Amino acid sequence: MNRTVALVGQPNSGKSTLFNVLSDIKTSTSNFSGTSVKVSECKINVYGETVKLIDLPGFYSLNYTDQAEKVTFDYIAKNKVDLIVNVVDAGLIARGLELTQELIETGIPMILALNMMDDAKAKGLEIDVKKLSEKLNIPVVPMTAIFGKGVRNLIDEIYKQFKSNSYNPNIFRYTAHIENCIHQIENNINTNNQIFSKRFFAIKTIENPTLIKEIEENIDITRFSDIVKSIELEHKIESFEAISYERHHIAMKLAEEVRKFVKKSHGPFSTKIDSYLLDPVFGYVSLLLFFGLMFFVIFFVGSYITSFTDPIIGNIIEAYQPLREVNIILFLTFDGLFQGIAGALGIVMPYFIPLILVGSFLEETGYIARAAFMLDNLFNKFGLNGKSVSAFLMGIGCNIPAIYATRILDSQKDRLISAILIPFIPCSARITVIFSLTAAFAGPIWAVVVFLFILLTIAINGKILSKFLKNPLGMVIEIPDLRLPSFKVTLGKTYFKLKDFVREAVPFLILGSIALSYIEYYQIAKILDTLMYPVLHYALDLPEKLGSTLIFGFLRKELILIMASQALGVNSISELPMTLNQIIVFIIFVSLYFPCVTTFFVLMKEFGYKVAFGSAALSVVVATVAAFLFRLYFEITNFIF
Amino acid sequence: MDTILTINKNQQFKIKQIESEYSLKKKLFTMGIHSNDIYIKSNGSKNGPVIIRNLSNNASQIAIGKELASKILVEPLGE
Numbered sequence: 001m002n003r004t005v006a007l008v009g010q011p012n013s014g015k016s017t018l019f020n021v022l023s024d025i026k027t028s029t030s031n032f033s034g035t036s037v038k039v040s041e042c043k044i045n046v047y048g049e050t051v052k053l054i055d056l057p058g059f060y061s062l063n064y065t066d067q068a069e070k071v072t073f074d075y076i077a078k079n080k081v082d083l084i085v086n087v088v089d090a091g092l093i094a095r096g097l098e099l100t101q102e103l104i105e106t107g108i109p110m111i112l113a114l115n116m117m118d119d120a121k122a123k124g125l126e127i128d129v130k131k132l133s134e135k136l137n138i139p140v141v142p143m144t145a146i147f148g149k150g151v152r153n154l155i156d157e158i159y160k161q162f163k164s165n166s167y168n169p170n171i172f173r174y175t176a177h178i179e180n181c182i183h184q185i186e187n188n189i190n191t192n193n194q195i196f197s198k199r200f201f202a203i204k205t206i207e208n209p210t211l212i213k214e215i216e217e218n219i220d221i222t223r224f225s226d227i228v229k230s231i232e233l234e235h236k237i238e239s240f241e242a243i244s245y246e247r248h249h250i251a252m253k254l255a256e257e258v259r260k261f262v263k264k265s266h267g268p269f270s271t272k273i274d275s276y277l278l279d280p281v282f283g284y285v286s287l288l289l290f291f292g293l294m295f296f297v298i299f300f301v302g303s304y305i306t307s308f309t310d311p312i313i314g315n316i317i318e319a320y321q322p323l324r325e326v327n328i329i330l331f332l333t334f335d336g337l338f339q340g341i342a343g344a345l346g347i348v349m350p351y352f353i354p355l356i357l358v359g360s361f362l363e364e365t366g367y368i369a370r371a372a373f374m375l376d377n378l379f380n381k382f383g384l385n386g387k388s389v390s391a392f393l394m395g396i397g398c399n400i401p402a403i404y405a406t407r408i409l410d411s412q413k414d415r416l417i418s419a420i421l422i423p424f425i426p427c428s429a430r431i432t433v434i435f436s437l438t439a440a441f442a443g444p445i446w447a448v449v450v451f452l453f454i455l456l457t458i459a460i461n462g463k464i465l466s467k468f469l470k471n472p473l474g475m476v477i478e479i480p481d482l483r484l485p486s487f488k489v490t491l492g493k494t495y496f497k498l499k500d501f502v503r504e505a506v507p508f509l510i511l512g513s514i515a516l517s518y519i520e521y522y523q524i525a526k527i528l529d530t531l532m533y534p535v536l537h538y539a540l541d542l543p544e545k546l547g548s549t550l551i552f553g554f555l556r557k558e559l560i561l562i563m564a565s566q567a568l569g570v571n572s573i574s575e576l577p578m579t580l581n582q583i584i585v586f587i588i589f590v591s592l593y594f595p596c597v598t599t600f601f602v603l604m605k606e607f608g609y610k611v612a613f614g615s616a617a618l619s620v621v622v623a624t625v626a627a628f629l630f631r632l633y634f635e636i637t638n639f640i641f
Numbered sequence: 642m643d644t645i646l647t648i649n650k651n652q653q654f655k656i657k658q659i660e661s662e663y664s665l666k667k668k669l670f671t672m673g674i675h676s677n678d679i680y681i682k683s684n685g686s687k688n689g690p691v692i693i694r695n696l697s698n699n700a701s702q703i704a705i706g707k708e709l710a711s712k713i714l715v716e717p718l719g720e
Contacts, residue, residue: 060672060673094700238663474710475690476703479692
């Protein structure tokens with residue numbers, strides 16, 4: 001069996017970047033706490049030996065406080081990790097060493113990768129790596145993973161560690177009274193756990209007894225309650241606070257011994273820009289500018305590209321029409337196949353690529369944490385806090401990672417509200433639908449109106465949900481230093497997301513499109529249309545032929561564009577036989593009803609079937625009511641484009 | 642007593658007490674926020690949220706929402 005090496009570290013320490021470099025695979029990373037909320041795995045070659053490399057979500061401590069951190073703890077507690085590579089941001093060494101101590105306490109062999117050395121130097125920090133290694137008695141590898149510096153040395157150290165098979169780190173000692181308590185527990189605790197040391201169990205009995213129950217149910221920690229109480233009496237603080245406080249001071253002391261401040265090579269880029277980005281006035285102006293600019297760039301780039309691609313697609317469709325007379329099966333299959341590919345290339349890609357490119361750029365800068373700060377008070381009004389901003393912004397790209405991203409939220413209530421609201425956020429697929437239809441019919445102002453209306457819908461739903469799920473906890477979030485995004489990394493991330501899209505969505509688009517060709521030909525659509533008839537005809541005044549399109553839209557929202565054209569018998573969406581008022585009502589409905597089948601299953605996996613079905617039902621009701629209100633408004637005001 | 646919310650921007654301070662529930666206290670500790678270290682309120686108004694930086698360990702900035710910020714009692718320094 002392959003040996004396992006796990007990359008473990010605090011958020012923003014550069015674990016995922018190191019993982020990318022080591023694996024040469026592009027995984028999504030970003031300058032925002034807790035973006036990696038899933039376990040990534042790959043195989044690497046260490047001098048001829050195939051080793052399983054694991055990238056675990058960033059966490060501040062084994063005493064996890066959210067679901068993303070729990071993923072990391074669970075992995076370490078339940079899997080045999082042969083070697084931990086503790087990635088520490090050299091610029092934040094004092095804080096990083098708190099986790100290092102905790103990891104040493106586990107007893108699992110470890111190497112320290114002191115990352116971002118270049119940044120630390122620029123901040124005026126000089127670290128005596130040799131001295132740190134002696135103090136910890138474990139290998140310490142200085143590196144700047146983003147440029148590949150030091151990575152080869154890390155591989156060498158992994159190899160040496162595997163070869164020597166010896167591990168004797170310096171164990172940090174707490175003050176005498178706490179140490180005495182640890183010894184008493186250590187000598188009396190019964191465990192045959194193969195992963196964690198007895199000392200680890202003893203410390204966690206004092207610091208975080210619930211963690212012990214999660215690892216080994218059989219340990220009776222109540223036996224040690226008197227010992228734990230004695231710490232609280234002696235230190236006059238709660239026991240977890242006493243351990244945490246001492247660990248903090250040991251780390252600070254160690255950091256002071258190994259680092260010194262020298263002259264900074266340049267002023268902190270972050271501080272200067274932050275004074276504008278976090279300003280009560282300029283901050284909001286820049287927030288509006290950023291997202292406004294993002295919105296218009298995507299809209300105009302997308303509509304410019306489609307103005308070239310639409311006529312070409314139309315001409316090709318015209319060209320193969322004679323095939324219908326030759327062989328109908330061949331025609332239907334080819335027509336579905338072509339329209340599926342054309343839909344992906346000609347409709348989806350022009351909006352999707354600019355969207356993920358701009359999104360990747362923003363993630364890389366660290367701006368999203370600033371946006372969270374600026375929007376915290378506003379989000380409070382809707383029962384959430386600024387920490388949800390990242391999940392919501394991620395939702396603009398795709399709702400699925402956004403639902404996973406709710407794992408970084410501290411309370412279950414915040415997670416639940418966010419997860420129910422995220423499906424209302426127009427993902428790239430729905431943005432494509434909105435942009436394509438508004439660009440073809442109504443112009444950018446209506447795209448803005450639709451987006452503002454969706455935001456209002458999310459706000460109202462959030463407000464209502466927060467009334468039922470009241471438990472405000474508030475935001476605690478790290479604001480990482482701003483980074484000038486690397487062009488290469490931004491392009492790499494865009495490529496990764498695009499690849500994911502092509503792999504996951506394009507087959508759906510093509511198969512859905514082929515299926516629709518047959519459905520239309522054999523008139524199966526009529527049954528589906530009849531099912532949707534009451535909603536479409538009576539409530540929304542839309543062509544009844546769109547019924548099957550909307551049902552298929554549940555598979556992938558991009559299908560709607562292709563299918564609406566197919567269902568209504570036109571070559572291009574700009575030829576759809578609908579009034580502009582109907583187009584707006586259609587867009588509102590499509591934007592708000594449930595995003596896609598994958599989101600549904602991810603919701604079910606993360607929150608259970610009740611939440612998944614509840615969320616889907618809520619979205620259909622909200623979409624119908626919202627679209628009906630638009631129809632009513634148009635009719636009452638006699639509004640005609 | 643002053644809280645992180647009530648003190649002025651750029652004010653240095655020491656944390657005296659965190660009057661919050663266990664889970665958020667734990668969160669603050671794990672993120673390196675402890676009493677007796679020296680901090681600066683680097684951003685934020687009295688309506689929240691606020692950003693603080695631990696000057697003792699040169700750590701990165703932490704943003705804290707209004708509700709929790711009003712529960713962190715502090716002793717302003719240099720007054």
